[in-house]
Amino acid sequence: MKLIDEYLRTVGILLPRAQRDDIIAELRDTILSRIEAREEELGRALTDDETEAVLREIGHPLVVAARYREGPQHVVGPTLYPYWLFAVKVACAIQLFISVIVLFAHTVASGNFNQALGQAIGTGISGLLVLIGLATAAAWLFERQKLSVSYFDRWRVRDLRFLDFAAWDWDGRGPRPAAASAAGPACSPADNREARRAARRDWRRRRRASRTASAIWAVVWAIVFTLWWVGAIHFPIIGSQDDLRRLGVDAGTLAGFNWTALHQTLFWPVVGYEALIVLQAVFMLISPWAVRLRGAFDIAIGVALMALANWLWTSSSLTAFMEAHSFTGLLVWVETSFRYGPPLPLAPMIALAIAGAALGGLFKVLGGLWLLIAPPVWTGYRDAEEQPA
Amino acid sequence: MNPDGDLYESLRLELRRGSLTLGVLARLRTERYGYTLRQALAADGLEMEESTLYPLLRRLETQGLLVSEWREEDKRKKRFYRLSPAGEAMLERLLAEWRSISASLEKITQP
Numbered sequence: 001m002k003l004i005d006e007y008l009r010t011v012g013i014l015l016p017r018a019q020r021d022d023i024i025a026e027l028r029d030t031i032l033s034r035i036e037a038r039e040e041e042l043g044r045a046l047t048d049d050e051t052e053a054v055l056r057e058i059g060h061p062l063v064v065a066a067r068y069r070e071g072p073q074h075v076v077g078p079t080l081y082p083y084w085l086f087a088v089k090v091a092c093a094i095q096l097f098i099s100v101i102v103l104f105a106h107t108v109a110s111g112n113f114n115q116a117l118g119q120a121i122g123t124g125i126s127g128l129l130v131l132i133g134l135a136t137a138a139a140w141l142f143e144r145q146k147l148s149v150s151y152f153d154r155w156r157v158r159d160l161r162f163l164d165f166a167a168w169d170w171d172g173r174g175p176r177p178a179a180a181s182a183a184g185p186a187c188s189p190a191d192n193r194e195a196r197r198a199a200r201r202d203w204r205r206r207r208r209a210s211r212t213a214s215a216i217w218a219v220v221w222a223i224v225f226t227l228w229w230v231g232a233i234h235f236p237i238i239g240s241q242d243d244l245r246r247l248g249v250d251a252g253t254l255a256g257f258n259w260t261a262l263h264q265t266l267f268w269p270v271v272g273y274e275a276l277i278v279l280q281a282v283f284m285l286i287s288p289w290a291v292r293l294r295g296a297f298d299i300a301i302g303v304a305l306m307a308l309a310n311w312l313w314t315s316s317s318l319t320a321f322m323e324a325h326s327f328t329g330l331l332v333w334v335e336t337s338f339r340y341g342p343p344l345p346l347a348p349m350i351a352l353a354i355a356g357a358a359l360g361g362l363f364k365v366l367g368g369l370w371l372l373i374a375p376p377v378w379t380g381y382r383d384a385e386e387q388p389a
Numbered sequence: 390m391n392p393d394g395d396l397y398e399s400l401r402l403e404l405r406r407g408s409l410t411l412g413v414l415a416r417l418r419t420e421r422y423g424y425t426l427r428q429a430l431a432a433d434g435l436e437m438e439e440s441t442l443y444p445l446l447r448r449l450e451t452q453g454l455l456v457s458e459w460r461e462e463d464k465r466k467k468r469f470y471r472l473s474p475a476g477e478a479m480l481e482r483l484l485a486e487w488r489s490i491s492a493s494l495e496k497i498t499q500p
Contacts, residue, residue, distance in 0.1 A: 029424070034424070057439075059440040068444050
């Protein structure tokens with residue numbers, strides 16, 4: 001009896017409180033009925049070992065309790081699994097790409113290949129674990145929240161090109177691009193090159209056309225960037241100013257700059273900005289036809305980017321190092337600084353990046369306005385023919 | 390364990406999964422408690438683990454296809470289940486579907 005009580009107590013702990021007593025009472029009756037039947041068969045009371053065998057037949061408390069739980073009994077279900085697996089493959093590719101850059105840059109900067117290899121492998125493994133963990137957590141959430149993503153039911157053939165990633169010639173035996181296959185097996189190397197070029201042009205054209213593909217890549221890059229920004233994954237490329245100099249960059253006036261303080265100040269604004277990008281991409285996946293919503297998001301993202309650039313240029317700790325006060329001034333400063341080749345000074349490089357961000361923000365706002373006011377047919381949202389009723 | 394045996398076992402389980410619900414609903418036209426229901430199903434050739442049967446009963450009750458009540462029998466309180474009116478209607482529909490699948494398969498597998 002002690003064994004049964006102990007078993008039922010363990011199952012009870014694992015059950016939802018509201019149903020616990022009810023389920024345990026029923027389970028107790030089942031176990032006792034089973035034991036009685038067995039005792040009748042043997043003509044004697046069961047030993048502890050025999051009772052335990054009956055309990056083992058009923059099942060491990062974790063398994064028994066799990067069967068009573070509502071909701072899915074898996075982390076990634078069969079519907080989501082192919083998408084999850086693809087995301088994990090993309091994560092592997094991104095991490096491999098980052099590790100190769102880390103290996104290369106670290107070897108150049110420190111001159112120590114073994115140390116660089118160690119760094120690259122270390123960052124590779126930890127980064128990969130974070131990305132896989134994130135994909136799994138996202139899938140877990142999807143399974144439980146029953147989020148409906150219209151892409152799952154309404155994907156279109158032209159959106160499928162982002163999957164071409166899967167056919168990158170890992171082993172040299174992958175499917176050949178259609179244009180290359182059409183040229184036939186006996187064509188000359190020149191024909192083959194031309195066919196490959198045509199296939200690449202085709203891929204670029206279609207990639208531009210696919211909103212889904214761009215949404216997915218936006219999410220992937222925003223997540224990788226945010227993980228780096230919050231310190232969940234590391235790209236240890238530059239450890240010291242000597243490393244920077246070997247990479248052809250001179251810290252110059254920014255030699256003693258407090259990057260940590262700037263990172264702290266910008267921490268939440270940048271996280272918010274990336275969240276905005278992910279949110280837009282998620283909306284694009286959930287309702288790809290909401291052109292005006294996408295335009296509004298583009299405007300918000302563009303304004304945020306311009307505000308960030310403006311703040312960096314005029315009010316941040318970097319302001320003192322920005323030696324230009326007009327666009328022409330910037331061009332002159334950059335030209336005179338870069339005239340003598342590497343090592344290039346860091347301050348004008350950062351100035352260029354900030355100006356680029358501001359300009360990017362401006363184009364984003366203009367693009368957003370265009371989506372808001374232009375007829376859908378002009379922006380590629382042919383709602384007359386394609387939009388579902 | 391040989392891979393063919395594993396494969397057979399997993400396909401067999403898949404094949405049986407849907408029919409178990411049908412068996413349970415049909416057997417509960419007469420009121421029963423869990424233990425005797427399991428015995429009745431086993432006698433009919435539908436062996437079922439307790440850990441599958443009880444959560445299934447609970448689910449069917451939540452879905453309104455079964456009703457249950459606690460009653461004392463043999464000096465112990467037992468939970469008796471039986472088909473609800475909604476369950477009877479559902480059983481009839483499922484049985485019609487089952488017969489149609491069976492007839493189709495019969496036709497397909499005839500030499």
